[in-house]
Structure formats: C-alpha cells, structure tokens
Amino acid sequence: MTAPLRHDGALSGSTDAELAARERELERRYRVACGSNLDLDLTRGKPSADQLALSDALDGILDGDYTASDGTDTRNYGGLRGIPEARTLGAEIMGLRPDQVIAAGNSSLTLMYLTVDTALRYGLNGAAWDGALSRGARGASPSQERPILALCPVPGYDRHFTLTEALGIGMTPIGMTDDGPDMDRVEALVESDPSVKCLWCVPKYSNPTGCIYSPDTVRRIARLPQRASEGFLVLWDNAYAVHDFDFPPPPLENVLECAAEAGTEDGVVLFGSTSKISFAGAGVGFVAGSPNTLDRLEARMSVMTVGHDKVNQLRHARFLGGRVREQMRAHAARVRPKFEAIERILSESLGGLGVAVWTRPRGGYFVTVNTLPHLASEVVSLAGAAGVTLTPAGATHPGGHDPEDHIIRLAPTFAADDEVEAATEILALCIELASVRKLLAKSRAK
C-alpha cells in the first residue's frame, strides 16, 4: 500500500446535495454498464495464452536426447532430488546453490503440503508438531490436544489457508505493511505462544499486495526459529521470484543466507516453480533448504513416489537454463501493460476521492484495492451484476473472512488488455457508487 486510506478526500467533503447528484450520475452510468452484457473476469491468477505461447518450444526440445548431464536416463525411475541441471535451474530462479534445491514435480503447492504435513506428523525442524507419527506409531499423543497455529499475513494467498486448514492447523492473521508482515506482532506471538509453529510468506510481489519484503524484515524472519518453540518453520513461498516488470529487477534479501548466519537454517523452507515462467500446469516445482530439510523431505518422498518427472525437468533445464531473465522480460512485456492500465484507470477515476487506495506492484500477478471499511463485498456484488467477476471479498483472509470487508484482489494477467481496461472502469464506477451511497446514508443518519 503506498499510503494509508485517508477519509478526507473530495467526496467526504461534499454536501448531501452534491453527493446525491453524483449518485444519480453514477447510477445512470451503472445502468448503462449493466445493459451492456459485459462478461469480464479479473479473478484468474494465471498466465494468458500469449504468455504460455512463449514456452511452446518445450515439447520437442529434447530432440531424442533424454540423457541428463550426469548420465541419468530421465525416462526411467528414480532420482528423488531431481537431475543436476534442473536443480541448477531452480537455484537460478530462487537465488540459491543447486545443492540447496530439490527439483520435483509440477506443483510447488504439493511441496508445501508435503513440508507442513511432514513437520506436523513426522518432524522436520525437530520433533513432530503433533508428536504422533514421529514416535513411529499412529496412536494418540497428549500433545495432540494442544492447538497448533500458523501465522498468516493478510491479505494473503487463499491456497495457503486452505492447505493449513485441511491439516487441522489454526490460523492467526498478521497485518501486512509495504515491508512485509508486521514483524513486531509476529515476533511477539512467536515468543509468547509455543503453539505458533509456522509463518507463511510470499516475500516478493506478495500475493496479493505485490510488496517486496524489506531486507530488515527478511533478516528478522530468518531469526524467528531462534525465538520460537521447537519445530518452528518459515514457509517461504517465493512464487514470484523472477516475475519482474523492471530490469534490472529489485533485489530480495537471501533468507537462507540470513538463516545460515543466525544458525536457523533448518527452520526455513523455500518454494519456487516454473509455473508462471513456462507452463502454469506443466512446469517444475522446487523446494529448498538446509541439508537436514532436504534429507527429511526426500525420506518422505521416497514413501510416496519412485521419482518425479525427470523428462520434464530436462526439458525445462534445456529450455530455460541461463535464460530465465530473457524469458521474464518477454512475460513482462505482456503483463506490465495490464497493471499499468489498472493504475491509470483507478488514478483517473478515483484519485483524490478518498474512497480507495490500491497497490502499484512492479511484478507478480495481483493488485490489491482497499475500499472504505465494509464496502468490499458490496463492490464485488455490484461489479458482478454489471458482468465483471471479481474474487470474492474475504478470499484473501483465513476462512474467507476479512473482518474489515475492505480488500479486493485483482488478477489481470489472464484477461486481454482491453478486457482489463473495461473491467477496471466498471470496478472504479462500482467503488465510487458504493462509497457515495455509504456517505449519503451516513450523513442522512445523523
């Protein structure tokens, strides 16, 4: 958020008569919009067909040569850590060393699930959170009766919340700033409550605010496992590590290096993938961390698979190895204009009105709009009736509940440029209409 929402903008200084006139004008425009049979969608956090086409050369790139650099026949079974060149690719994307990375299957979310489930039931950074399966038995344990809590920066990524909830882990929302999570609160909770076992992070172009965690925030996060109860994990979902709009891109502090300095390496697990670099559904996922972390995750993997898809790993290494930035420039050329359109239209329509603030990310997949309190659902509903589908208000919060009901997540990548523009126009109209109505109602209630 570039600035806190101020309620002293132009609209709140208007007279009731001015507001009523504005309401009539907005309603007229809104009725026109509703009659236009629009069918627009800003909910889909996935690449456009244009972006996907950047990687169409993947299929066929092997040209009959299925052998990895270490001689591995990628067509056959085995190799849970991935082939060397795929680990190198993961390291290039995540800013790590190849030996810190496991290259796996097509989903980093699966690796996050594996990590949390392992920590919960078997132990990853020390003993199991629930103390059961780590003892080699399925049976109950007294410690299972203790709650286990995850710290969840909000607004955040709904799939993190769904995953956490499915494992029976409670969630404590943490406010986001432009520098990342509110670290004073995170540190206080971690120190005072031994039930707190992990912190979810999307450190670069955070989903959905688009902020980049500041160096100080990253260093404080890296030290958390020192202050926390046994088994605490930083879950570092670096999904947008290279998804920049500007080149050279802004840096992100290396959390694993910070952790190594702090002696907390076993407490930080990193995730990445090529999903929004090559194909969203058919890329390569990565998990990274300390030697202990990789050993334990590999041991878990060995129970459930004979190995990941090494052929696809080889395809990706041959296609992207050494040219990730070039690929991301090409993505940026397609994605950046959509973000700029949102910024331009929201500024032109709502600038100075004091009814909304929004983020101006320089990468990633999302823009966050803050409305006046308790108006987000109303805006989403108005937009829906006018043919513009928005992510349900609250989706960015654990349990789908935003207590302030003021956050709207925009995902512009999948739609065409003109669709993004048209949808944003409607959004701005709906925000202003809902805000004017609210101000009028408030004034009349006096």
Added chain:
Amino acid sequence: MTAPLRHDGALSGSTDAELAARERELERRYRVACGSNLDLDLTRGKPSADQLALSDALDGILDGDYTASDGTDTRNYGGLRGIPEARTLGAEIMGLRPDQVIAAGNSSLTLMYLTVDTALRYGLNGAAWDGALSRGARGASPSQERPILALCPVPGYDRHFTLTEALGIGMTPIGMTDDGPDMDRVEALVESDPSVKCLWCVPKYSNPTGCIYSPDTVRRIARLPQRASEGFLVLWDNAYAVHDFDFPPPPLENVLECAAEAGTEDGVVLFGSTSKISFAGAGVGFVAGSPNTLDRLEARMSVMTVGHDKVNQLRHARFLGGRVREQMRAHAARVRPKFEAIERILSESLGGLGVAVWTRPRGGYFVTVNTLPHLASEVVSLAGAAGVTLTPAGATHPGGHDPEDHIIRLAPTFAADDEVEAATEILALCIELASVRKLLAKSRAK
C-alpha cells in the same frame, strides 16, 4: 507357483558320498564364477533402455497443439480429474469407463499414498480409520488407540509395505496361491477383526509371483467390504494390467463391476499407470473407483495442487490412445525372451533336483523362486559374492522379514539378455550349492 516344492527330488535321495562329490564339483564351479569379475544385477524392476526407446516419440508429439479435445489449454492451471482423452487412455488400460478414472501425475504410488492417507485421516469409504481429521480437528480421538491393519499378500510389493508402515498401519501377511491371496484366511480376518481396514492387491502378474487372480478370487475380493468393518478398502494396484507376453492376453475379472453387483463400489479403489508402457519416470498415473471415491480424492487433491501435468497427459493420449496393445506387443518382444531364458536355465540346472520351484509368469516384471526353507538369504549372499546382485531375501515381506527365508525375487527386464542368462546360471549354481550343503549338514547331524 506351478507346484509345491517337493523334497523328494534327486538330491535328497542321494548318499552322503554322492552329495559330497557334488558339493566339490559345485564349489569348483563357484570358485571359477567368483574369479570371473561378474557384475550382474537382477534387482531392478524397471524397463530397459530398449523398452523406453519405444516411446521416444512422446517428446515433440504435440507439434505445437496443446489443446485437449474439450478445448482445455493443457498448458494452464486446473482440471484435477485430467483431460478427457487421458481419462479414456486410463480406462483403456484398466478396462474401465473414462468417468470411473482420474488421470493424474507421473506416479500411481502417490495416488495410493493419497488414498490410504485419505481413508486414514479423512475417510474415504465412510468415516476416517483413525477418526481424527474427519471430525474437522487435528486432535486425538479415542479410536486412534485401536490398531489399524492392512492385509498384505506375501510375497508382495515392498513399496506397498513401506507406504503402509510409514502411515503407522500394521501389516498382516497373507499367503499367495496361484489364484491370488488365500481368500479363506482373508475373509476370516476381515470378519473377525474390525481393525482390518484394507487389502493390498496386484491382481495381474502379481508382484512378484506373476500369478493372475482367478475370477472367483476377484469376486470374493469385491464382496469383502460387505463383510468387513466400516471404511474397508480393496487397494487394487493393477500395475501390470496390459503387460502381457501372449496375445490375445489372458483376462482379469473386472473387480469394479463385481463390486457394483455386490453394492461395494465405494470399497474398491483401482490404480494404474503408463509407467511401464511409456516412460517409467515420466508417464501418467491413474486412480479409479466409484463416484464417491473420485469426489473425495479430488477434494483432497484440491488442497495440495492446482492440477496435474495435463501437457504430459495430452502427449500420452496422442501417443498411446487406441494403440496400447500394439505398444505392449513391442515391449513383450523385448521382455519375454528374458523370462524364457530364466525358465530354460532354471529347468535345465535345477529341474527334478527338488531344491527349488519357481514361477513361469506370462507377463509382468518378476519371477519368484522358492528355495528350500531357510536358504534364500544364503543363496543371495553366495550370488552376491560371485558378482550377481539379487533383491535381498525378505524384501517381498512386510518389514523385510520372510519367516521361512525361502523366497527370491528376480527382476530381469533391465539387464541385457546375455546378462540375464549369465546371472541365472550363477543363481542356479548357488541354489544347488547351498542346498547340497544343507542336505549334507542335515545328514551328518543325524
């Protein structure tokens, strides 16, 4: 097993002097073998490079067309059940209808893990086996103190055992016959012990005996969920569904049809994959079952992934759709001679001696050899010293423990034809040597 092992063969009728002379001859030959610097391996249940090359056209087969038959852009996120043509391919392989099949990622073992873990913690065919997470809470439950047991036909597949053990589930070994598991014992256990919650099955070319479950056995298995306690599952790992040596291939009774007749459809979950049809590490895995089963598994998948690799599904559908049998004939041409070499050499070397029996599978990946009681480890060790690596005796039993120590699993596919022949010669020599020594020791102890 074509016949039980008889101890009245030629060797046991020999005099001590004859046995001692034979021992000297065998030891001479064994010393020669040990001096030959052999390096042979019959442990690897994976395809040879020759077999893998049959599918080299997979990479590049899409020719830039990434669109599935229903219009899905396979490059993007989504679609947990798989694209239609991949589900059709799974159905073709497994002898089912496409709507009964989910096409997933590269590993059917992962789908087995998901299935057992879901049944254990969330419930699949009724309530969760351990009664915990199904109640929406992570906490302990009184029922967790009850043991949970899996019935495991032996000899069997070690990865089934490892998976089961990792989930804290106990294992009860069940003897195998030529018709499949000893069903009298299975039925008795299922009816008498409510802790028994599942039965592992490899119904065709069973790993490692190579038998095909008889129609009567399949029907009895399909009815088990009626007789068992709530939540019982038949885990039907049809890994070798089309891996035949003879065409037309021998039939396998359709367990899901039998279950539908018996009203037990929710209690049977089927698995298959293209792993040994196309690439062992980069194929497509399938899980199949009732509508309820697919709904529940899809719900679990949705927590841990945004979708499986649909691009690879499309490759496989385009490459294999409608020509699975043709592909398997080509595999058979490469695999069958290795099995025939084992049969020929064991028959010539050990036939009539009464020291071993072995299976003569007409498909699949393994041959099982039964030695005299308590000799398998000794044979494996002798062969190892002569440069022939065999799967550790006991690996085919839960916990790696074969109480009779008499079963050796041979996996001939990966080795070259002449290596299979050389290794089998050594194996036969080691079996006879160990047996002669044992008979001599027994006789001298009298």
